[in-house]
Amino acid sequence: xxxxxxxxxxxxxxxxxxxxxxGFEFPDTKKEHVALVMGDISNSEENPVLARIxxxxxxxxxxxxxxxxxxxxLSTALRQISEAGRGVLIYHREEGxxxxxxxxxxxxxxxxxxxxxxxxxxxxxxxxxxxxxxxxADIFELLGICKVRLLTNNPAKIDTMKKAGINVxxxxxxxxxxxxYNTGYLDTKAKKMGHYIVHDNEKHYLDCPYCQSEIPNxx
Ligand SMILES: Nc1nc2c(ncn2[C@@H]2O[C@H](COP(=O)(O)OP(=O)(O)OP(=O)(O)O)[C@@H](O)[C@H]2O)c(=O)[nH]1
Numbered sequence: 001x002x003x004x005x006x007x008x009x010x011x012x013x014x015x016x017x018x019x020x021x022x023g024f025e026f027p028d029t030k031k032e033h034v035a036l037v038m039g040d041i042s043n044s045e046e047n048p049v050l051a052r053i054x055x056x057x058x059x060x061x062x063x064x065x066x067x068x069x070x071x072x073x074l075s076t077a078l079r080q081i082s083e084a085g086r087g088v089l090i091y092h093r094e095e096g097x098x099x100x101x102x103x104x105x106x107x108x109x110x111x112x113x114x115x116x117x118x119x120x121x122x123x124x125x126x127x128x129x130x131x132x133x134x135x136x137a138d139i140f141e142l143l144g145i146c147k148v149r150l151l152t153n154n155p156a157k158i159d160t161m162k163k164a165g166i167n168v169x170x171x172x173x174x175x176x177x178x179x180x181y182n183t184g185y186l187d188t189k190a191k192k193m194g195h196y197i198v199h200d201n202e203k204h205y206l207d208c209p210y211c212q213s214e215i216p217n218x219x
Contacts, residue, residue, distance in 0.1 A: 039086030048147035050087035052077035072177025099132030137164030
């Protein structure tokens with residue numbers, strides 16, 4: 001498979017401020033991803049860039065679903081980047097953890113009947129997570145970024161970045177939008193996928209190797 005290429009860019013005013021939107025495309029498959037960029041990101045070696053890898057979730061990001069935390073994470077990440085005046089959000093077009101929108105709806109139907117988010121994927125013949133985050137490392141590279149402070153609860157994103165040569169100097173938790181419709185989903189991600197989800201404030205400090213410096217009063 002060919003490597004993704006940077007193919008287009010323009011200004012994108014948003015409710016969180018003025019971003020540049022940069023478009024990326026695989027020459028052979030025409031598969032597209034985008035990044036929203038704010039501020040001067042050219043000097044990440046000296047000043048690591050606040051960054052978010054956000055996988056596509058039409059239901060959460062655009063249709064205000066409460067079944068997941070995606071829409072809340074998207075707006076919070078854009079707000080945090082805007083407040084910092086500098087950062088990048090990669091909008092990673094891997095809907096439904098890579099199974100696509102219609103299959104995610106099929107998975108939701110199985111969840112309506114009692115399965116959790118992982119069991120539903122497996123029952124449909126997919127892996128728990130079909131995403132490939134390597135393309136996001138390639139996008140960071142095309143943007144000239146080598147060091148990031150990553151907004152995420154997902155250890156797989158950090159591992160893939162590190163293996164691909166993107167230095168994650170800090171993990172910044174993104175625990176927002178918990179509600180009675182997504183508590184089970186968040187629990188499953190924590191228990192079965194190792195996500196650093198916090199219900200009580202201490203937990204992720206203890207579990208997350210990237211957050212050790214934040215442990216209050218740690219000896
Ligand atoms: N298959 C499936 N996908 C889901 C479900 N709920 C949400 N998703 C998808 O899960 C993905 C969540 O993306 P992210 O929020 O970037 O990733 P994450 O793995 O939760 O990691 P962080 O948010 O960075 O902690 C999106 O692609 C959603 O469309 C579900 O029940 N089943």
